[in-house]
Amino acid sequence: MSLTNDYIKQRLTDKFGEAVSQVEETFGMLNFTVPKDLNLKVMQFLYDDEELQFRFLTDLTAVHYPDRKGEELAVVYHLYNFAQRVRLRMKVYTSVEDPRVFTATRLFESANWMERETYDFFGVNFVGHPNLKRILNVDEMDYFPMRKEFPLEDQSRIDKDDEMFGRGGHIGI
Amino acid sequence: MARPVQYNTKVKTVEIPEGYSGEGFFATSFDKAIGLARKNSIWPLPFATSCCGIEFMATMASTYDLARFGAERMAFTPRQCDLLMVMGTISKKMGPVLRQVYLQMAEPRWVIAVGACASSGGVFDTYSVLQGIDQIIPVDVYVPGCPPRPEAIIDGFMRIQDLIGQESLRRRHSEKYKELLNSYGIQ
Numbered sequence: 460m461s462l463t464n465d466y467i468k469q470r471l472t473d474k475f476g477e478a479v480s481q482v483e484e485t486f487g488m489l490n491f492t493v494p495k496d497l498n499l500k501v502m503q504f505l506y507d508d509e510e511l512q513f514r515f516l517t518d519l520t521a522v523h524y525p526d527r528k529g530e531e532l533a534v535v536y537h538l539y540n541f542a543q544r545v546r547l548r549m550k551v552y553t554s555v556e557d558p559r560v561f562t563a564t565r566l567f568e569s570a571n572w573m574e575r576e577t578y579d580f581f582g583v584n585f586v587g588h589p590n591l592k593r594i595l596n597v598d599e600m601d602y603f604p605m606r607k608e609f610p611l612e613d614q615s616r617i618d619k620d621d622e623m624f625g626r627g628g629h630i631g632i
Numbered sequence: 633m634a635r636p637v638q639y640n641t642k643v644k645t646v647e648i649p650e651g652y653s654g655e656g657f658f659a660t661s662f663d664k665a666i667g668l669a670r671k672n673s674i675w676p677l678p679f680a681t682s683c684c685g686i687e688f689m690a691t692m693a694s695t696y697d698l699a700r701f702g703a704e705r706m707a708f709t710p711r712q713c714d715l716l717m718v719m720g721t722i723s724k725k726m727g728p729v730l731r732q733v734y735l736q737m738a739e740p741r742w743v744i745a746v747g748a749c750a751s752s753g754g755v756f757d758t759y760s761v762l763q764g765i766d767q768i769i770p771v772d773v774y775v776p777g778c779p780p781r782p783e784a785i786i787d788g789f790m791r792i793q794d795l796i797g798q799e800s801l802r803r804r805h806s807e808k809y810k811e812l813l814n815s816y817g818i819q
Binding site: 595596597600604609611612613 | 753759760
Protein backbone atom coordinates (compact mmCIF):
# COMPACT_ATOMS: atom_id res chain seq x y z
CA MET A 460 0.00 0.00 0.00
CA SER A 461 1.41 3.30 -0.93
CA LEU A 462 0.52 6.58 0.67
CA THR A 463 -0.97 8.97 -1.86
CA ASN A 464 -1.44 12.69 -1.53
CA ASP A 465 -5.18 12.26 -2.04
CA TYR A 466 -5.35 9.86 0.87
CA ILE A 467 -3.41 12.22 3.17
CA LYS A 468 -5.70 15.04 2.12
CA GLN A 469 -8.73 12.86 2.81
CA ARG A 470 -7.50 11.92 6.29
CA LEU A 471 -6.72 15.53 7.15
CA THR A 472 -10.11 16.86 6.06
CA ASP A 473 -11.86 14.01 7.88
CA LYS A 474 -10.05 14.89 11.08
CA PHE A 475 -9.81 18.70 10.93
CA GLY A 476 -12.46 19.69 8.42
CA GLU A 477 -12.38 23.27 7.22
CA ALA A 478 -9.26 24.09 9.29
CA VAL A 479 -7.06 22.55 6.63
CA SER A 480 -7.09 25.04 3.77
CA GLN A 481 -5.23 25.94 0.60
CA VAL A 482 -4.57 22.30 -0.17
CA GLU A 483 -2.60 22.00 -3.37
CA GLU A 484 0.00 19.86 -5.00
CA THR A 485 3.24 21.32 -6.37
CA PHE A 486 5.76 19.06 -8.10
CA GLY A 487 4.02 16.06 -6.55
CA MET A 488 4.32 17.40 -3.02
CA LEU A 489 1.28 18.11 -0.89
CA ASN A 490 0.90 21.65 0.53
CA PHE A 491 -1.66 22.86 2.99
CA THR A 492 -2.27 25.62 5.49
CA VAL A 493 -3.63 25.29 9.00
CA PRO A 494 -4.50 27.95 11.60
CA LYS A 495 -1.54 28.67 13.82
CA ASP A 496 -3.29 27.38 16.96
CA LEU A 497 -3.65 23.98 15.37
CA ASN A 498 -0.09 23.46 14.16
CA LEU A 499 0.84 21.07 16.97
CA LYS A 500 -2.41 19.14 16.81
CA VAL A 501 -2.05 18.54 13.08
CA MET A 502 1.59 17.51 13.41
CA GLN A 503 0.78 15.21 16.31
CA PHE A 504 -1.95 13.59 14.22
CA LEU A 505 0.41 13.16 11.27
CA TYR A 506 3.02 11.73 13.64
CA ASP A 507 0.87 9.29 15.58
CA ASP A 508 -1.38 7.94 12.86
CA GLU A 509 -0.37 4.40 11.96
CA GLU A 510 -0.83 4.99 8.27
CA LEU A 511 0.52 8.51 7.92
CA GLN A 512 3.64 8.24 10.13
CA PHE A 513 5.17 11.63 9.36
CA ARG A 514 7.87 11.26 12.00
CA PHE A 515 10.69 13.35 10.64
CA LEU A 516 10.87 17.14 10.49
CA THR A 517 13.05 17.79 7.45
CA ASP A 518 12.98 21.54 7.55
CA LEU A 519 11.41 24.43 9.37
CA THR A 520 11.66 27.96 8.12
CA ALA A 521 9.63 31.10 7.55
CA VAL A 522 8.68 33.42 4.71
CA HIS A 523 7.88 37.09 5.01
CA TYR A 524 5.02 38.42 2.86
CA PRO A 525 4.87 42.13 3.71
CA ASP A 526 1.76 42.71 1.58
CA ARG A 527 -0.49 40.15 3.28
CA LYS A 528 -1.99 42.17 6.08
CA GLY A 529 -2.47 40.18 9.28
CA GLU A 530 -0.63 37.12 7.98
CA GLU A 531 2.74 38.53 7.07
CA LEU A 532 4.82 35.64 8.37
CA ALA A 533 4.41 32.10 7.11
CA VAL A 534 6.08 29.37 9.14
CA VAL A 535 6.76 26.39 6.90
CA TYR A 536 7.15 22.81 8.16
CA HIS A 537 8.50 20.10 5.89
CA LEU A 538 7.52 16.67 7.13
CA TYR A 539 8.73 13.30 5.92
CA ASN A 540 7.48 9.77 6.13
CA PHE A 541 10.51 7.49 6.17
CA ALA A 542 8.61 4.27 5.58
CA GLN A 543 6.72 5.41 2.49
CA ARG A 544 9.19 8.09 1.39
CA VAL A 545 6.51 10.74 1.18
CA ARG A 546 7.02 14.44 1.89
CA LEU A 547 4.56 17.18 2.68
CA ARG A 548 4.63 20.86 3.46
CA MET A 549 2.55 22.52 6.11
CA LYS A 550 2.18 26.28 6.48
CA VAL A 551 1.06 28.39 9.38
CA TYR A 552 0.43 32.11 9.00
CA THR A 553 0.87 34.67 11.73
CA SER A 554 0.82 38.43 11.87
CA VAL A 555 4.08 40.29 12.19
CA GLU A 556 2.79 42.30 15.17
CA ASP A 557 2.12 39.16 17.20
CA PRO A 558 4.42 36.48 15.77
CA ARG A 559 3.66 33.81 18.36
CA VAL A 560 3.55 30.21 17.21
CA PHE A 561 3.64 27.10 19.37
CA THR A 562 6.99 25.33 19.40
CA ALA A 563 7.39 21.93 17.79
CA THR A 564 10.30 20.98 20.06
CA ARG A 565 8.11 18.65 22.17
CA LEU A 566 7.36 16.62 19.08
CA PHE A 567 10.64 16.85 17.16
CA GLU A 568 14.02 17.41 18.82
CA SER A 569 15.33 18.72 15.52
CA ALA A 570 12.96 21.67 15.74
CA ASN A 571 15.12 23.19 18.48
CA TRP A 572 17.87 24.71 16.33
CA MET A 573 15.64 25.27 13.32
CA GLU A 574 13.24 27.32 15.42
CA ARG A 575 16.14 29.28 16.84
CA GLU A 576 17.28 30.01 13.30
CA THR A 577 13.77 31.05 12.27
CA TYR A 578 13.60 33.32 15.29
CA ASP A 579 17.04 34.71 14.47
CA PHE A 580 16.17 35.69 10.91
CA PHE A 581 12.40 36.33 10.99
CA GLY A 582 11.60 37.03 14.62
CA VAL A 583 9.00 34.29 14.97
CA ASN A 584 8.37 33.86 18.67
CA PHE A 585 8.06 30.14 19.33
CA VAL A 586 6.04 29.81 22.51
CA GLY A 587 7.44 27.15 24.83
CA HIS A 588 10.83 26.82 23.14
CA PRO A 589 13.45 25.87 25.78
CA ASN A 590 16.19 28.20 24.56
CA LEU A 591 14.90 30.76 22.10
CA LYS A 592 17.90 32.99 21.36
CA ARG A 593 19.97 33.91 18.31
CA ILE A 594 21.92 31.04 16.79
CA LEU A 595 23.75 32.33 13.70
CA ASN A 596 23.88 36.11 13.93
CA VAL A 597 25.75 38.16 16.49
CA ASP A 598 23.96 38.44 19.81
CA GLU A 599 24.01 42.24 19.63
CA MET A 600 21.93 42.30 16.46
CA ASP A 601 18.73 44.22 17.18
CA TYR A 602 16.66 43.36 14.12
CA PHE A 603 15.58 40.33 12.07
CA PRO A 604 17.58 40.55 8.85
CA MET A 605 15.43 38.39 6.58
CA ARG A 606 12.33 40.52 7.03
CA LYS A 607 11.73 42.46 3.87
CA GLU A 608 11.84 45.93 5.39
CA PHE A 609 15.54 45.56 6.13
CA PRO A 610 17.96 46.02 3.21
CA LEU A 611 20.36 43.19 2.58
CA GLU A 612 23.39 45.47 2.59
CA ASP A 613 25.26 46.27 5.74
CA GLN A 614 23.97 49.64 6.93
CA SER A 615 27.15 50.38 8.86
CA ARG A 616 29.33 50.52 5.75
CA ILE A 617 31.01 53.86 5.29
CA ASP A 618 33.55 53.37 2.53
CA LYS A 619 31.62 51.64 -0.22
CA ASP A 620 30.53 53.63 -3.22
CA ASP A 621 26.99 52.52 -4.07
CA GLU A 622 27.47 53.38 -7.69
CA MET A 623 30.42 51.03 -7.99
CA PHE A 624 28.23 48.24 -6.63
CA GLY A 625 25.43 48.91 -9.13
CA ARG A 626 23.06 50.42 -6.59
CA GLY A 627 21.65 53.88 -6.23
CA GLY A 628 23.54 55.06 -9.27
CA HIS A 629 22.27 55.74 -12.74
CA ILE A 630 22.80 52.13 -13.88
CA GLY A 631 20.27 50.74 -11.40
CA ILE A 632 17.46 48.43 -12.40
CA MET B 633 87.13 11.66 -9.26
CA ALA B 634 85.75 14.46 -7.23
CA ARG B 635 82.35 14.02 -5.79
CA PRO B 636 79.72 16.25 -7.42
CA VAL B 637 79.17 18.37 -4.36
CA GLN B 638 77.35 21.56 -5.09
CA TYR B 639 77.76 24.42 -2.74
CA ASN B 640 75.13 27.07 -2.51
CA THR B 641 77.06 29.96 -3.90
CA LYS B 642 74.09 32.28 -4.23
CA VAL B 643 73.85 33.22 -0.59
CA LYS B 644 72.15 36.54 -0.25
CA THR B 645 73.00 38.70 2.71
CA VAL B 646 71.24 41.82 3.83
CA GLU B 647 73.00 45.13 3.48
CA ILE B 648 74.90 46.49 6.41
CA PRO B 649 72.99 49.38 7.92
CA GLU B 650 74.42 52.85 7.96
CA GLY B 651 76.99 53.21 10.72
CA TYR B 652 80.54 53.87 11.74
CA SER B 653 83.11 51.18 11.38
CA GLY B 654 86.77 50.96 12.22
CA GLU B 655 89.38 48.38 13.03
CA GLY B 656 87.49 45.46 14.61
CA PHE B 657 84.30 47.29 15.45
CA PHE B 658 81.14 48.57 13.88
CA ALA B 659 78.81 51.08 15.49
CA THR B 660 75.24 51.81 14.47
CA SER B 661 72.01 52.76 16.17
CA PHE B 662 69.78 50.30 18.02
CA ASP B 663 66.89 51.24 15.73
CA LYS B 664 68.74 50.03 12.68
CA ALA B 665 70.28 46.89 14.14
CA ILE B 666 67.06 45.75 15.81
CA GLY B 667 64.98 46.73 12.79
CA LEU B 668 67.27 44.66 10.59
CA ALA B 669 66.90 41.64 12.82
CA ARG B 670 63.16 42.00 13.20
CA LYS B 671 62.33 42.49 9.57
CA ASN B 672 64.25 39.41 8.48
CA SER B 673 62.84 37.08 11.08
CA ILE B 674 59.13 37.77 11.12
CA TRP B 675 56.91 35.11 12.65
CA PRO B 676 53.60 35.28 10.84
CA LEU B 677 50.32 34.13 12.30
CA PRO B 678 48.05 33.09 9.42
CA PHE B 679 44.41 33.81 10.16
CA ALA B 680 42.93 32.26 7.05
CA THR B 681 39.17 31.91 6.71
CA SER B 682 38.60 31.43 2.98
CA CYS B 683 40.03 31.52 -0.55
CA CYS B 684 42.79 34.06 0.21
CA GLY B 685 44.05 31.43 2.63
CA ILE B 686 44.42 29.03 -0.30
CA GLU B 687 46.55 31.60 -2.12
CA PHE B 688 48.56 31.94 1.04
CA MET B 689 49.23 28.20 1.03
CA ALA B 690 50.71 28.62 -2.43
CA THR B 691 52.73 31.55 -1.14
CA MET B 692 54.17 29.38 1.61
CA ALA B 693 54.88 26.42 -0.67
CA SER B 694 58.05 25.86 -2.66
CA THR B 695 57.24 27.84 -5.82
CA TYR B 696 56.82 31.18 -4.11
CA ASP B 697 58.38 30.29 -0.77
CA LEU B 698 57.78 33.01 1.75
CA ALA B 699 60.58 31.47 3.81
CA ARG B 700 63.08 33.28 1.57
CA PHE B 701 62.07 36.48 3.34
CA GLY B 702 62.96 35.16 6.75
CA ALA B 703 59.40 34.16 7.57
CA GLU B 704 60.11 30.45 7.83
CA ARG B 705 58.30 29.90 11.06
CA MET B 706 54.50 30.00 10.97
CA ALA B 707 53.20 29.89 14.47
CA PHE B 708 49.65 29.18 15.44
CA THR B 709 49.80 30.84 18.77
CA PRO B 710 49.34 34.60 18.79
CA ARG B 711 51.60 35.03 21.81
CA GLN B 712 54.75 34.25 19.85
CA CYS B 713 53.93 36.06 16.61
CA ASP B 714 54.80 39.45 15.19
CA LEU B 715 52.61 39.59 12.13
CA LEU B 716 48.91 38.83 11.97
CA MET B 717 47.98 37.93 8.40
CA VAL B 718 44.21 38.12 8.01
CA MET B 719 43.11 36.34 4.87
CA GLY B 720 39.48 35.95 3.99
CA THR B 721 35.99 37.07 4.88
CA ILE B 722 35.58 38.00 8.50
CA SER B 723 31.97 37.80 9.59
CA LYS B 724 30.68 40.00 12.36
CA LYS B 725 30.53 36.98 14.62
CA MET B 726 34.21 36.28 13.92
CA GLY B 727 35.11 39.91 14.73
CA PRO B 728 35.53 39.51 18.51
CA VAL B 729 37.62 36.36 17.93
CA LEU B 730 39.98 38.22 15.60
CA ARG B 731 40.22 41.06 18.06
CA GLN B 732 41.02 38.64 20.86
CA VAL B 733 43.79 37.10 18.76
CA TYR B 734 45.19 40.58 18.12
CA LEU B 735 45.08 41.43 21.81
CA GLN B 736 46.94 38.25 22.68
CA MET B 737 49.87 39.18 20.46
CA ALA B 738 52.78 40.88 22.19
CA GLU B 739 54.11 44.26 21.08
CA PRO B 740 55.55 45.00 18.60
CA ARG B 741 52.86 43.55 16.34
CA TRP B 742 51.83 44.23 12.78
CA VAL B 743 48.71 43.39 10.81
CA ILE B 744 48.31 42.74 7.12
CA ALA B 745 44.84 42.53 5.52
CA VAL B 746 45.07 40.20 2.54
CA GLY B 747 42.36 40.44 -0.09
CA ALA B 748 39.23 42.47 -0.69
CA CYS B 749 37.18 40.82 2.06
CA ALA B 750 39.61 41.46 4.88
CA SER B 751 40.24 44.99 3.59
CA SER B 752 36.68 46.15 2.95
CA GLY B 753 34.22 43.25 3.12
CA GLY B 754 34.64 42.74 -0.63
CA VAL B 755 31.58 41.56 -2.49
CA PHE B 756 29.96 40.53 0.77
CA ASP B 757 28.15 43.78 1.37
CA THR B 758 25.69 42.15 3.71
CA TYR B 759 24.40 42.32 7.25
CA SER B 760 26.52 39.47 8.52
CA VAL B 761 29.97 40.43 7.24
CA LEU B 762 32.41 42.86 8.80
CA GLN B 763 33.12 45.64 6.31
CA GLY B 764 36.89 45.55 6.66
CA ILE B 765 38.91 44.38 9.64
CA ASP B 766 40.12 47.94 10.21
CA GLN B 767 36.80 48.48 11.97
CA ILE B 768 38.07 46.45 14.90
CA ILE B 769 41.90 46.37 14.75
CA PRO B 770 44.52 48.69 13.24
CA VAL B 771 45.93 47.48 9.91
CA ASP B 772 49.41 48.27 8.55
CA VAL B 773 49.25 46.98 4.99
CA TYR B 774 46.30 46.16 2.73
CA VAL B 775 46.77 43.74 -0.17
CA PRO B 776 44.15 44.20 -2.90
CA GLY B 777 42.81 41.36 -5.01
CA CYS B 778 40.07 38.76 -4.95
CA PRO B 779 42.02 36.71 -4.18
CA PRO B 780 45.44 38.33 -4.58
CA ARG B 781 48.10 36.33 -6.39
CA PRO B 782 51.01 35.04 -4.31
CA GLU B 783 53.19 37.78 -5.82
CA ALA B 784 50.81 40.37 -4.39
CA ILE B 785 50.92 38.74 -0.97
CA ILE B 786 54.73 38.73 -1.13
CA ASP B 787 54.68 42.40 -2.17
CA GLY B 788 52.49 43.20 0.81
CA PHE B 789 54.81 41.21 3.01
CA MET B 790 57.84 43.14 1.73
CA ARG B 791 56.08 46.40 2.50
CA ILE B 792 55.56 45.14 6.03
CA GLN B 793 59.29 44.39 6.12
CA ASP B 794 60.02 47.98 5.06
CA LEU B 795 57.74 49.28 7.80
CA ILE B 796 59.37 47.07 10.40
CA GLY B 797 62.91 47.97 9.30
CA GLN B 798 62.19 51.68 9.48
CA GLU B 799 60.18 51.68 12.66
CA SER B 800 61.52 53.74 15.52
CA LEU B 801 61.97 51.82 18.77
CA ARG B 802 60.04 54.58 20.50
CA ARG B 803 56.99 54.33 18.29
CA ARG B 804 55.13 51.82 20.44
CA HIS B 805 55.52 54.03 23.48
CA SER B 806 54.47 57.24 21.76
CA GLU B 807 51.30 59.14 22.53
CA LYS B 808 50.25 58.90 18.92
CA TYR B 809 50.36 55.10 18.97
CA LYS B 810 48.42 54.98 22.21
CA GLU B 811 45.86 57.28 20.64
CA LEU B 812 45.56 54.91 17.70
CA LEU B 813 44.94 51.94 19.97
CA ASN B 814 42.50 53.94 22.07
CA SER B 815 40.53 54.77 18.97
CA TYR B 816 39.96 51.02 18.66
CA GLY B 817 39.12 50.77 22.33
CA ILE B 818 42.27 48.82 23.18
CA GLN B 819 43.94 49.47 26.60
